[in-house]
Amino acid sequence: MSVFHDLTIGDHRLMCPVCGKAPRDKTMGVTILDEQHGIAHCFRCGYVESRREQRELTPAERKAFAQRMEALRRNHDAEQRQRQAEAAASAAVRWVSAQPAHDHQYLRAKGIQAHGTRIEGNALMVPLRDTSGQLHSLQFIAADGAKLFMPGGRTRGCYHAIGKPAGKLVIVEGFATGATVHEQTGHAVAVAFNAGNLLPVARALRSKFPCIDLVLAADDDWKTDGNPGLTAATEAAKAVGGLLAVPNFTGLPRGDKDTDFNDLHRLAGAVEVTA
Ligand SMILES: [Zn+2]
Structure with missing residues (x-):
């Protein structure tokens, strides 16, 4: 070109x-x-x-x-x-005007709790914050699961934190995966929102928590060329001296779109996140 x-x-x-x-x-x-x-x-x-x-x-x-x-x-x-x-300014205004989420179709479909998300109109809002807690942007999740970020908002190195880190912190791609990992293991979770942001978030969290065990809980994109989820999680784990956990679907009726720990939970019931 x-x-x-x-x-x-x-x-x-x-x-x-x-x-x-x-x-x-x-x-x-x-x-x-x-x-x-x-x-x-x-x-x-x-x-x-x-x-x-x-x-x-x-x-x-x-x-x-x-x-x-x-x-x-x-x-x-x-x-x-x-x-x-x-x-960021617009995100702050919309965030304070929104209602804490209790019930939303996406939460029901995924079988998860709200974990600090809010509701605006029909959308579930997930905040993107940096390591100092500053709000930078919002992710909007529609009832059917379609996801959208605020245009122009910063994503890189930002995440949504679920729970307080105590010895171990699990980094995941999506909100539903993070919710499931936290609910099933009790570990603190950082939702990085996409595969490309796993490494920037892992690096930011490594600086903030030098002595914590970081676990990268991968999406296993088994039907996608190059398996972007597993590749990015493996790289991020290596870069920060972290561990890698991959959902194990062995023996389960796995569909093409079953890639993450939330999918595993819906198929298997209980989930262990072992690195
Ligand atoms: Zn370019």
């Missing part, structure tokens, strides 16, 4: 062809020096594309290139911080 097509000489911010979601999602900086020389770099996923023809750049040109890209990155970071601050 070429992102250089139709771009004029100068600096640009564009949607990334790899991780971009919409044209206004401008996470990629593009610096074009002349017809033959350009570089594109996504500040979110790291995708890089360069156009280099005929002659090598001089050291001075190379340095100027790097400085322009750095300026684009600073713009991007400042915009992202601004969006995240706006989302």
Whole structure:
């Protein structure tokens, strides 16, 4: 793919062809020096594309290139911080206006308690906080289980805590999985919300609790290429000196979508989370 097509000489911010979601999602900086020389770099996923023809750049040109890209990155970071601050402010208002959850169709469907979630309209709201307890964003879960984050809100390194850590802390992907793990084992749980956030959350919790046993309770995405859940949990466990727990469906009538400890609980009744 070429992102250089139709771009004029100068600096640009564009949607990334790899991780971009919409044209206004401008996470990629593009610096074009002349017809033959350009570089594109996504500040979110790291995708890089360069156009280099005929002659090598001089050291001075190379340095100027790097400085322009750095300026684009600073713009991007400042915009992202601004969006995240706006989302956090809006999350705070919506959170205090919402009612503590007692009963919701999703909780009933998953056979779990509310664990500090709230209700807004028909949605179950799960808060995303950093290690200092600061609220950054919200996840909305509809009655049918469809999940949505606040646009622009920070996710990275944020989690929803269930229970107080005492010696052991279990990190999971989803709220229902976390609720089940806490209810079945009594261990404190951090819900990281997605596989890509397991590592940032594990690192943040390792800094906050240097001496605690961290357990990564994996989603076993057995029908998905590359098993993203198990792969990410394994990596995160390694990175923070943690343990890995994988749901064991042996001998159970496992469906294609049965991947996590909540699914295991619904099939098997009691659940052990052994690392
Ligand atoms: Zn990207």
